[in-house]
Amino acid sequence: MxxxxxxxxxxxxxxxxxxxxxxxxxxxxxxxxxxxxxxxxxxxxxRNKSRANGKxxxxxxxxxxxxxxxxxxxxxxxxxxxxxxxxxxxxxxxxxxxxxxxxxxxxxxxxxxxxxxxxxxxxxxxxxxxxxxxxxxxxxxxxxxxxxxxxxxxxxxxxxxxxxxxxxxxxxxxxxxxxxxxxxxNKLDSSIGYVADSLVFAVSTAVIMFAWFYYPEKLPAAYNKQIVNIAKADHRLVETLRQIRNGDFIYGVTTDVPPVLPSYCTDLGLPPAWGDPAQTIPIPCEVVHGGQTKSCELFALRRFWIATWKTAFPLYLGLNMVKFLRPRRPAASALLRALFEAVRSSAFLGSFVGIFWYAICLTRTRIGPRLLKTLDPLAFENLCVKVGCLLCGWSILVETPHRRTEIAFFVAPRALAVLLPRxxxxxxxxxxxxxxxxxxxxxxxxxxxxxxxxxxxxxxxxxxxxxx
Structure with a gap:
């Protein structure tokens, strides 16, 4: 007893x-x-190896x-x-x-x-x-x-x-x-339950990405660094978008704040005038594309490819292989499943980046000016970022339902933290x-x-x- x-x-x-x-x-x-x-x-x-007492x-x-x-x-x-x-x-x-x-x-x-x-x-x-x-x-x-x-x-x-x-x-x-x-x-009820976690993620990432562009001080330094590494956006391009929002970058006008895009264009081998709002209206897509291509579609696919295979795949493959660090030999089916899960998660992150950049291009040059003919080019420069932030999170649909839940409720508290004082x-x-x-x-x-x-x-x- x-x-x-x-x-x-x-x-x-x-x-x-x-x-x-x-x-x-x-x-x-x-x-x-x-x-x-x-x-x-x-x-x-x-460390300099010549220092004898370094170790x-x-x-x-x-x-x-x-x-x-x-x-x-x-x-x-x-x-x-x-x-x-x-x-x-x-x-x-x-x-x-x-x-x-x-x-x-x-x-x-x-x-x-x-x-x-x-x-x-x-x-x-x-x-x-x-x-x-x-x-x-x-x-x-x-x-x-x-x-x-x-x-x-x-x-x-x-x-x-x-x-x-x-x-x-x-x-x-x-x-x-x-x-x-x-x-x-009915089917509508079933659809609501199916997309609920995806909606949480999409809204959360929209808040976080918007803060990264315009209020980076609201995000932790490590979070800012991670987004920079994934987005692969030159800081001068991001700074220009902030200048546009603050009214310091106006088409056809020379403001007190000098534009930073001309130096970016020079580094890309493009005419510096393309980055000067007093001379060029609007900013050519080729500048947004980093001088890689004139095609918005090819640029989005390139972003998707780089984010999927060069950035995300090594990370997700390593995470999925950790489970096999056991003495017994893993089954071939388990290895293939882990590889497929790594590819799927990498495609999710690649889609996130690709959708974001393509949404920017569609809004500012392709679809936006045709649908909203009354808006001036500067308005589209503000609108394109918001559309990109709203759409990129729906890439979560690439993931499995249980992974959507995990990712959504990992990101949601961080989005709430953006809305509240630290x-x-x-x-x-x-x-x-x-x-x-x-x-x-x-x-x-x-x-x-x-x-x-x-x-x-x-x-x-x-x-x-x-x-x-």
Whole structure:
């Protein structure tokens, strides 16, 4: 009996806490150690080999950096402690709230069979325990915060998007069940469910790409760098689009702000006058194409090809092959499936880039002037970026449905972060705490009572970590 009780204690209490803390530690350590390794590799490549003491100094600094990261991992105000604290607090508070609440089977006397676990006694206890535990965990993360608040905003927005997905998904399933029973579920309803994740991704990427063009300071530096590497757009071309939006680049007028396109044209071997708005109206497509071709179609295909095979394919192939780093020999069918998945994901990214650039060309020179004849050329220079931002995200349809879900809810919190201030007055911290607590309460409640509602890898990971 004592052995069984000990096993039950581990299974229901200690094991989830250890798994949560371990997950938090891996999430905290992994990116930092990899970043340190890559930084040291870059330092070594750029270091002058003639310096005799270079290697010794590097080892000392590397060791000190690793120790610093390990000490941060054990800090009570870091992410690993947050994960462990939140799960511990939830396990302690759950039975307490169940005792405090009424012993009735349902809080609502109506007995609605469609009611979810959130309106049951156990469900309300789970929500209360999860929300309070998450609020305490977030407070722990921000306990040493100095200056403006906003350090945990990304975590809060991630929880919010997942909670909204759960609630909207539950409401949609109820509606679907009612319409199926009534024989009213039609192709339009099916289409809405099919494109929902794609719509989330398309809107999110539209916000992010628009911010990259006109408000790059709203994006993290690493995010800006990734988009630059994928888009392959010269900074002078992007700066010109910003000048157009700010009114510093006007066709037929010489403004106080000198244009940057003439130097770009010179580097491309094109006439510098093509980049001067006082001399050339509108900017020739060949300048937008980087001097590669006059054809908008060939340029879009070239962008698609480069983004697919040179940029994305090596990355996705490596990610898909990681699963085969096991001792046993993989089956040929599994290798082919991994190769196909890498090609599909690479085509998605290539389509994203190709659609973006082709939408710009179609709007400013091909279709736009024919449909909207009253607009002047400068208006199309503003409109083309917006159209490109709106259309490029629909490349997600190349991916499989489950991959669309993962990608959409990876990008959505970052789009929300663009719309909100990155830092704010600490006196408004209670708003973030409340949003995070309510969102986490929904997630942890559904995880306990209806775990299949949490979609994707995130749901599978949570079930493995928190399952008692």
């Amino acid at each position: 004592e052995i069984q009780a000990t096993k039950a204690l581990h299974r229901r209490g200690i094991d989830p806490i250890l798994r949560a803390y371990g997950f938090g530690a891996l999430s905290f350590l992994g990116p930092r150690l990899l970043g340190l390794i890559f930084a040291k590799v870059r330092q070594r490549k750029g 010794t100094e590097e080892k000392k600094h590397t060791g000190a950096d690793i120790l610093r990261i390990l000490r941060q991992t054990l800090d009570i105000h870091r992410f690993p402690a947050f994960c462990g604290f939140t799960v511990t607090a939830r396990l302690i508070l759950q039975p307490l709230f169940e005792k405090l609440l009424s012993a009735d089977a349902r809080i609502n006397p109506g007995g609605n069979p469609a009611a979810t676990a959130l309106v049951s006694r156990h469900g309300l206890a789970s929500f209360s325990a999860g929300a309070l535990a998450a609020a305490g965990g977030l407070q722990l993360l921000n306990a040493r915060q100095t200056g403006d608040a906003g350090r945990t905003l990304d975590l809060t927005l991630f929880a919010l998007t997942r909670a909204v997905d759960i609630v909207v998904g539950e409401l949609w399933e109820r509606r679907k069940d009612r319409r199926v029973r009534a024989g009213k579920f 830092t704010y007055n600490p006196r408004h911290q209670w708003i973030e705490n409340t949003v995070f607590a309510l969102s986490s309460g929904v997630i942890l409640t559904v995880l306990r009572h209806k775990p299949q509602r949490i979609r994707g890898v995130f749901g599978k990971l949570l079930r493995k970590i928190v399952t008692e």
